[in-house]
Structure formats: structure tokens, C-alpha cells
Amino acid sequence: MNNPDTQWGEMQAQLRAAIDGLDEDAAVALAQAALAQGVTPLEFFRNVVEPVLTAIGDAFSRLEVFLPDLMRAGVVVKAVQTKALEPAIRASGGVSSSEGRVVIGTAQGDIHDIGKNMVALMLQVNGFTVTDLGTNVSTAAFIDVARRENADIIAMSSLLTTSLPFVKDVLARLDAAGERARFMVIAGGAPVTEAWSQAAGLNGFAEDAVEAVALCRGLMAKRREAAA
Amino acid sequence: MRSNWLPEIVKRAQSGPYMKEADFDLKLTKRIKELVREYGIRYDANNLCPADDDMADRVWQAGLQLFVEMGSYCQSTERCIRFTRDEVLEILAQEPGAVTLGMGKDAVVMRHRGVEDPQRAIMHSGPTGLPSSEKYHPLILLSCAQEPLVDCLGAGSVSTYHGERILPGTPLEVLGSRRDASVAREAIRMAGRPGMHINDVAVSLTCAGKMAAFDTDAGLRPSDAILVSQMVELKTDFDQLSRVAHLYNIGAVRVDLMTPLLGGVGGAAPGTAVVSVADHLLGAVLYDADYHMFSLTHLHYVNNTDPLGLWTQSMVGQALARNTKIVCLNDIYVVSGPGAKELFYECAAGALVTTVSGFNMQGAGTTGGFFPDRTTGLEARFIAEVSRASLNLTRQDAAQLVKEILPCYQATITSPNRGKPFNEVYDVETVQPTTEWLDMYHAVKEDLRRIGLKLA
Numbered sequence: 001m002n003n004p005d006t007q008w009g010e011m012q013a014q015l016r017a018a019i020d021g022l023d024e025d026a027a028v029a030l031a032q033a034a035l036a037q038g039v040t041p042l043e044f045f046r047n048v049v050e051p052v053l054t055a056i057g058d059a060f061s062r063l064e065v066f067l068p069d070l071m072r073a074g075v076v077v078k079a080v081q082t083k084a085l086e087p088a089i090r091a092s093g094g095v096s097s098s099e100g101r102v103v104i105g106t107a108q109g110d111i112h113d114i115g116k117n118m119v120a121l122m123l124q125v126n127g128f129t130v131t132d133l134g135t136n137v138s139t140a141a142f143i144d145v146a147r148r149e150n151a152d153i154i155a156m157s158s159l160l161t162t163s164l165p166f167v168k169d170v171l172a173r174l175d176a177a178g179e180r181a182r183f184m185v186i187a188g189g190a191p192v193t194e195a196w197s198q199a200a201g202l203n204g205f206a207e208d209a210v211e212a213v214a215l216c217r218g219l220m221a222k223r224r225e226a227a228a
Numbered sequence: 229m230r231s232n233w234l235p236e237i238v239k240r241a242q243s244g245p246y247m248k249e250a251d252f253d254l255k256l257t258k259r260i261k262e263l264v265r266e267y268g269i270r271y272d273a274n275n276l277c278p279a280d281d282d283m284a285d286r287v288w289q290a291g292l293q294l295f296v297e298m299g300s301y302c303q304s305t306e307r308c309i310r311f312t313r314d315e316v317l318e319i320l321a322q323e324p325g326a327v328t329l330g331m332g333k334d335a336v337v338m339r340h341r342g343v344e345d346p347q348r349a350i351m352h353s354g355p356t357g358l359p360s361s362e363k364y365h366p367l368i369l370l371s372c373a374q375e376p377l378v379d380c381l382g383a384g385s386v387s388t389y390h391g392e393r394i395l396p397g398t399p400l401e402v403l404g405s406r407r408d409a410s411v412a413r414e415a416i417r418m419a420g421r422p423g424m425h426i427n428d429v430a431v432s433l434t435c436a437g438k439m440a441a442f443d444t445d446a447g448l449r450p451s452d453a454i455l456v457s458q459m460v461e462l463k464t465d466f467d468q469l470s471r472v473a474h475l476y477n478i479g480a481v482r483v484d485l486m487t488p489l490l491g492g493v494g495g496a497a498p499g500t501a502v503v504s505v506a507d508h509l510l511g512a513v514l515y516d517a518d519y520h521m522f523s524l525t526h527l528h529y530v531n532n533t534d535p536l537g538l539w540t541q542s543m544v545g546q547a548l549a550r551n552t553k554i555v556c557l558n559d560i561y562v563v564s565g566p567g568a569k570e571l572f573y574e575c576a577a578g579a580l581v582t583t584v585s586g587f588n589m590q591g592a593g594t595t596g597g598f599f600p601d602r603t604t605g606l607e608a609r610f611i612a613e614v615s616r617a618s619l620n621l622t623r624q625d626a627a628q629l630v631k632e633i634l635p636c637y638q639a640t641i642t643s644p645n646r647g648k649p650f651n652e653v654y655d656v657e658t659v660q661p662t663t664e665w666l667d668m669y670h671a672v673k674e675d676l677r678r679i680g681l682k683l684a
Contacts, residue, residue, distance in 0.1 A: 022258065063528060066495040068257035075254065109396040109433065160433070161359065161387040165395065190598055208528070 008047040015052050015076075022072045024079035031084035041085040045127060049077055053126055061210045067118065070209075074121040081127075098129040100220040103146045104155040105133030107163040107187075115189060115209070116157035122209040123155075123216060139169045146183050152223060153203075153216055158189040167192075168200050184219045188212060234473055237309060237514055241466070244299065244307040249463075252301045252308070253493055256461060259297060260499040263290040269498040269543075276538040276630050277581045279623040284343070284546035287498075291505025291547065292316065295462070300510045303459065304466040311513055319513050325553035327518040329380055329481065331451040334416075334423030336379045338519060340553045341586045343546050344622055349583055349615045352427055352557060352590035353608030354382030354412075357523065359600045362386050364650045365408070369415035370659050371605035371650075373424060377612035378605070382590070383412035385430035396433040402440040405432040409447035426452040427483060427521075435470040442478060453481035456515045460486075461493045461503050464514060472515050484511025484520045490537055491527035497536040500524070501543040508544075512554055521590065523559035530596035531563045533574040534641055538630060541578070542585040542623070549586025558582040560591030560611060564640065565602040565647025567665055572610055572672035573636040579614040580633075580681075584626045589615050594647070601649040606661045606669055614676070617683045625680075632679045 011030060018027035034044050056073050059065040102123050106116045116135070124130045131149050133141060137156075146154050156167050167187050174180045184203040197205035203219055206212035247255075267286040272278060292313070299310030311319075326339040329350070338350040353372040360368050365386050373381050386408055387394055394404045408429045416424040426448055429441040442448045456471045458464060475482045486507040494500035504524065511517040524532040524541055532541060541558055548556055560578035564571035575592050582589070592607045618626060647653070653665040661669070673683050 061528075063491050066491045066499075067489070067493055067527065068261065068495045068499075071254055071257055071493075160396075161393065163395075165393055 008051075011048045012052050015048055015080075016055075019052070019056070019069075019073045019076045022075065024076055027076045027080050028083045031080045035084060035088050041088045045085060049080065050127070053077065057122060057126075057210050057213065061208070070118065070121050074124050078124060099127040100152040100216060100223075101129045101131070101149055102153045102155055102216060103131045103133065103142060103149055103151040105137035105142060105157070106135040107156050107158040108136055108138050108166040110136060110158055110160045110163040115159065118209040119155065119157065119188065119206070119212045122213050126213045126217075128216060139166055139173055142170050143173055143177075143179075151183060153184045153186060153219060155212070155216075156185070156187045158187060158192060161191045164191055164196070167202075171201050184223070186212070186215060186219070233516065234469070234476065237469065240309045241302040241305050241307060241469075244302070244309050246307050247301070249301065249303065249306065252298075256298055256503070257493050257495065259294060260494055260502055263294055263502055264498045266290070269502065271497040271536070271539055273535055275627050276535055277542045277584060277623045277627040278539075279627075281343075281546075281550065284543060284550050287501050287543050288505060288547035288551040290502045292509065294502055295506040295509040295513075298462060298506070300514055301463045302465060303463055309464075309514065316509060316513055320552050320554070323512065323553040325555070327481065327555055329425035329451065329453070330423045331449065332423035334421045334425075335451070336425070338379075338555055338557075338588055340555050341549060341588060343549045343586050344584050345549070345586060346619050348619060349588045350379045350557075351377055351608065351612040351615070352380040352382060352588070353378045353605065354427075355384030355603040356382035356428070356430060356559070356590065357561065357593040357597045358595065358603055359385055359387050360603070361601050362388055362391075364601050364656075366411050366415060367654070367656055367659055368601065368603050368650050369412055370418055371654060372603070372608050373415045373419035373421060373605075374659070375605045375609045375612070377616075378608050380425040380427055381412060381416060382427045383408050383429045384603070387431070394431060396437070401432050401434065401437040405429050405437045405440045406443065406447055409441040409443065413446060423451070425481070427481075428453055428455040430455070435467045435474065438471055439474050442480070448480070450478055450480045453483045453518070455483045455485040455521065456511075456517070458484070458486045458507055458510055460489050462506060462510055464510070469514070476516075481518045482515055484508070484515045484517035485523065486511065486520070487523045487525050489525055489527050490532070490540060497540045501540045501547070504540065504544045505547050508548055508554060508556070512552075517554075519555040519557055519588075521557045521559055522587070523561065523593070525561065529563055529641055529644075530561065530598070531574070531641065532559075532561045533563075533578050534638070535634065538577060538581045541587070542581050545582055545585030545587045556587050557590050558587035559593060560589070561593040561596070563596050563644035564637065565595040565599060565645065566604045566607065566650070566653045567647035567668075568645035569668045569672060570637040570640050570645055571607060571647060572669060573633050575607055575611050576614050576672070576676055577630045577633045577637075579611045580618050580621070580626045580629055583615040583618040584621055584623050596644070599646050599649070601651070602647055604650060604654055604661065604665070606653075606665060610669060610673075613673070613683055614681070617681050620682070629679060629681060633676075636675070
């Protein structure tokens with residue numbers, strides 16, 4: 001590519017315009033055109049998708065953009081991943097571009113979903129493969145789906161103190177099954193504090209969706225280091 | 229009551245258009261954005277209580293159109309429950325415009341209020357939206373119920389039963405619900421107001437738990453209420469609709485609880501105002517609510533006293549006040565806690581804007597709901613006093629006063645002073661505020677008098 005920085009900047013602007021207009025086709029065409037010019041899927045993700053999503057995420061944390069902007073970003077980036085990047089990776093015999101696999105849901109007894117949805121969306125738009133189990137998810141369902149999806153992380157949301165015991169129950173059941181090391185378990189929500197998460201034995205907790213992305217990235221980095 | 233309406237709603241919930249929830253959300257955000265543009269609804273940071281009847285009417289029209297087009301999403305069936313514009317307007321035309329709350333000499337009539345309405349707002353208080361401990365819950369309730377300007381009491385929630393965590397759907401939920409209802413009854417009796425209306429027992433999260441709170445002798449009575457919730461935005465399910473069925477059957481008061489998220493699906497303040505109007509219509513049409521509890525919630529700070537929140541509440545209140553007869557209650561939610569002067573400034577801004585915009589009052593939900601035992605009767609007294617002092621004000625007056633009050637707390641929204649728990653700001657023997665807490669109350673009242681509010 002000539003003048004790569006300029007070209008990345010132009011592509012970022014085009015992707016941002018596609019997100020603002022909820023134009024999945026334009027975003028997919030942008031990615032396909034870049035791939036046709038020899039850009040690899042990983043280069044496209046790192047230099048185009050990631051900076052745009054980081055900017056949106058930062059603006060959201062300052063409430064300069066709102067949840068609908070995040071939702072549009074989720075839809076458009078998912079289309080780019082599934083219709084352009086993933087097929088290209090498969091065609092080249094490469095590995096998935098996923099940052100990691102996350103199974104997420106609201107703990108049993110709790111039907112609040114807005115915070116959980118935001119975290120799921122932020123993870124998804126930041127390159128994680130997310131399986132969202134919805135609300136009022138049983139302990140067994142978290143573990144069963146995590147096994148089936150071969151998840152790296154189980155992420156639980158709890159807005160109610162009454163649901164916190166179910167978060168602990170996931171850890172207890174994983175311990176009992178000898179699978180505690182297989183899955184990293186994190187939680188978030190109003191009653192989840194750093195002290196509580198440490199006492200419960202979680203791998204981490206996050207105050208909001210932006211922190212959750214950083215937490216998951218950090219956990220995945222450690223996992224990759226350990227595996228290397 | 230509309231005859232045979234609930235079976236019709238269930239029928240539509242089972243036969244309406246199927247849609248995945250994520251698709252409903254996405255369609256909703258898209259339509260809100262279009263309607264905000266189409267109706268020219270604009271936020272003005274320099275005027276948080278706009279005296280703009282035309283814009284209020286446009287917010288109303290946009291909210292009505294949104295509700296008619298989108299309907300309500302039923303999470304139980306993954307279908308949309310829809311109504312025609314004529315059906316919605318016909319239902320609204322039947323609204324009585326008032327509801328009697330409580331019984332005997334303690335009963336009050338809560339009415340639909342207009343914009344700049346000279347009739348006083350009814351005052352609800354209690355630890356709503358904020359958990360209490362088993363130890364201090366009775367005293368917190370008493371501190372609110374004994375305030376002469378408080379008309380109704382919310383029982384709030386206690387998250388343990390004899391020290392054990394209460395899990396939804398377990399026997400402890402039923403026991404906790406019955407206990408909290410009886411503690412609330414005891415609080416109003418001790419306050420010498422045994423007929424006072426109790427609005428909900430919040431510990432229970434299931435219909436079964438809510439139903440367990442009713443007990444004419446020691447729990448809730450038909451003159452009391454249970455909240456029927458909406459899930460943000462414009463969503464319901466069969467558990468919520470089952471509460472409506474039970475409340476109809478025993479003749480109790482039905483309250484529509486909505487918690488629209490500022491910065492959520494509605495986006496910025498104009499879109500949030502539009503979807504909030506639509507939320508009220510859901511409560512009127514699906515829940516046949518006797519009154520509506522509007523608990524606007526900032527996405528990050530979990531309050532509604534920031535500039536965006538104040539503007540949104542004002543526009544929603546005015547839109548509904550000018551175009552319907554429904555009875556609206558605004559839930560003032562602050563980031564500060566008792567023992568922090570900022571709490572009173574936040575409450576003052578909320579009470580001023582929402583009183584002149586047509587709401588009845590509820591408050592205060594403190595600390596963004598994060599710190600238990602941080603509710604006292606003193607902030608309820610303060611809200612009621614500010615609300616009464618606002619009755620002779622125009623929207624322009626309120627906007628000007630709020631402009632002067634905002635600097636007293638705005639900078640602390642991102643780093644709030646959460647104050648102290650109940651037992652550190654009230655004497656737990658006499659159930660009276662400490663001198664320190666009372667001095668802050670008097671100091672803020674003096675500040676408000678200085679800028680022109682005619683407080684008693």
C-alpha cells in the first residue's frame with residue numbers, strides 16, 4: 001500500500017460513516033476491497049476496525065455518543081467479520097481472528113439486561129466471539145454452554161445482591177468438576193466490588209463495558225502467555 | 229377498568245408479529261432517531277425547563293407515533309403487542325385523571341397535574357431503589373412516614389431474611405415480602421397515619437412474591453399498590469402482566485414503573501424524552517395504571533439530576549401534562565447521600581423542574597442506588613417544601629433558579645459524595661436528624677431563599 005497511514009485513515013472514516021448510517025453493505029464492500037488489494041484480515045482489523053471501535057468506546061464512556069451508536073457499531077462490525085474477514089481467513093487456511101470466546105449472561109434471579117447487553121456488544125465489536133445467554137441464566141447453563149462453545153471466559157452480570165450467590169455457585173461447580181482453570185470467570189454489576197470479586201475467587205471484575213473489554217483483553221493476553 | 233382488556237392483551241402477545249429482541253432494539257433506536265429529526269426536538273443546555281408548548285406537543289406526538297408503530301415487546305413470547313392510534317387515544321380519553329391513595333383520614337387524592345399547575349404535588353417517599361438493612365429498615369421507614377408533608381410511603385427492599393440472602397423464587401422471597409409489608413404497616417401506624425398509602429414492597433422480583441405482600445390485617449391492602457415494571461425500553465412479559473391481573477382482581481392500585489435510560493436506546497435527551505412518553509403509553513394501555521412512576525436513569529451515573537436528565541424530565545412531564553389526563557409521579561434520583569450538602573441541591577433542582585412540568589413527587593433515591601441505608605425522611609421533607617414553593621413559579625422562573633443551583637453540585641456528579649448511613653445522620657432512639665444533618669438542610673434552604681425561592 002502507498003501512504004499506508006493515510007489509507008488507514010481514509011478507511012477508518014469510511015467505516016465510521018458506514019456505522020453511523022447502519023450501512024452493513026458499505027462496510028463489507030470496504031473490507032472486501034481492502035482484502036482484494038492485499039491487506040490481510042488481521043491488518044484490516046487492527047488498523048481500521050479496532051481504532052474506530054476504540055474511538056466509539058471512548059466517546060461512549062464520556063457519553064458523547066450513546067447506546068444506539070454502540071448498537072450500530074455491533075451490527076456493522078459483525079457483518080464485516082462474518083461476511084468479509086472470516087471467509088478470507090478460512091480461505092487462506094488461517095486461524096480465527098477472534099480475540100477470545102466469551103459466554104455472557106445475567107445471573108439467575110436477575111432480569112436486568114442493559115448492562116450485560118452493553119458489555120456483550122463492546123466485547124463483540126472489539127473482536128471477541130460472544131455467546132449471549134440472556135437473563136436469569138442458571139449456573140448449569142453457564143457451564144454447559146461454556147463447555148460446548150469451548151469458551152475462554154464466563155462473564156456474569158448481577159445487578160441484584162440476591163443473584164450474587166449464583167455467581168459464586170458457578171465457581172463452586174467448576175471447582176467440583178475440576179474445570180476451574182479451564183474457564184476464566186468474571187462478573188460485573190452494581191453489587192460486585194473488587195473486594196467481593198477477590199473474596200469470591202473471580203478472575204476479575206469490571207465497573208463498566210469499557211473496563212470489561214480491557215479486562216478480557218488482559219486475561220486473554222495472560223492466557224496466551226501461559227500457553228506460549 | 230376496561231372490560232375484558234387483559235385477555236385481549238394476552239391474545240395479542242401470542243399472535244403479534246414475531247421479532248428477535250435485538251432486532252426490536254435496533255428498530256427502536258432507528259425510529260427514535262428519525263422521529264426526533266422529523267419533529268425537530270432539540271436539547272438546549274441553557275434552558276433545562278423550556279417554556280415551549282409547541283415542542284412539548286411535538287414530543288407528545290413523536291412518543292405517540294413511536295408507541296403505535298413499535299408497540300410493546302413481550303419477552304415471554306418474543307412478539308410485539310400492538311395497538312392502533314385510535315385504540316390508544318380511546319383508552320387515554322377514559323383516564324379518570326385522579327386516584328385515591330390510602331384510606332380513612334390518611335387518604336389523599338393524587339391528580340393529574342398540568343404545566344405550572346397551582347395544585348400541590350402529592351409526595352411519596354421511602355427507601356425506593358436503595359436496599360436497607362434489616363436493622364435500620366423500620367427506622368428509615370418511620371423517618372419518612374412521620375414527615376407531615378409526606379403523603380405516601382414506598383416500603384423499599386431488604387435483601388436478607390434473618391441474615392440469609394433472599395433469592396427470587398424461593399420461600400425466603402415470600403417471607404421477605406410479607407415481612408417488609410408488615411414493617412411498612414407498622415411504620416405508618418407508629419407515625420400515627422395508619423391509613424397512609426404504601427406504594428410497593430420492592431424486595432420481591434416475581435409475581436408470586438408481590439402477591440404475598442397482600443394481607444389486609446398486617447400487609448398491603450387494596451388501598452396500597454404494587455409496581456408493575458417495564459423492561460427498558462417498551463418491554464413487558466407475562467410475569468408483569470400477571471401482576472396486573474392480580475391487582476385487578478383484588479381491587480388494588482396499579483402502578484406503572486418505568487426506568488428509561490438516558491443515553492440508552494433513546495440516545496441523547498430528545499430521543500430519551502420521546503421513548504419515555506411512549507413508555508407512559510405502555511403503562512396506560514397494557515397495565516391500565518392508576519398512576520405512573522417515572523424513574524429516569526442516567527446510563528453512567530444512575531441519577532436524573534444532571535442537565536440532560538432535568539431537561540428530559542421537564543419535556544416528558546410537559547408533553548404528558550398538556551396532552552393526557554394520566555397521573556404522573558417523578559422519582560428524583562441523586563448521586564449524593566445523606567450527610568452531603570449536595571444531596572439537597574440535587575433534590576432542589578429535580579423538585580423545581582418537575583413540579584412546574586406537571587409531576588407529582590417521589591424521593592429521594594440516593595447514592596445512585598449503590599449504598600444501603602442511605603435514605604432519610606429529611607430529604608423527603610425538603611423535596612416537598614421545594615415543590616410547594618415552586619407552585620407559584622413559571623417554567624422560566626424554574627429554569628433560572630436551576631441555572632443558579634446546578635453549580636452547587638454539577639461537578640460532583642462524576643465523583644459524588646455518598647454521605648453517611650442512616651444511623652450516622654439520625655438519632656436512632658428519637659428517629660430525628662442529627663444537628664449536623666439538620667444544619668446542612670437549613671443552610672441549603674437559606675441559599676435557596678437568597679436566590680429567590682420563597683420557601684416556608
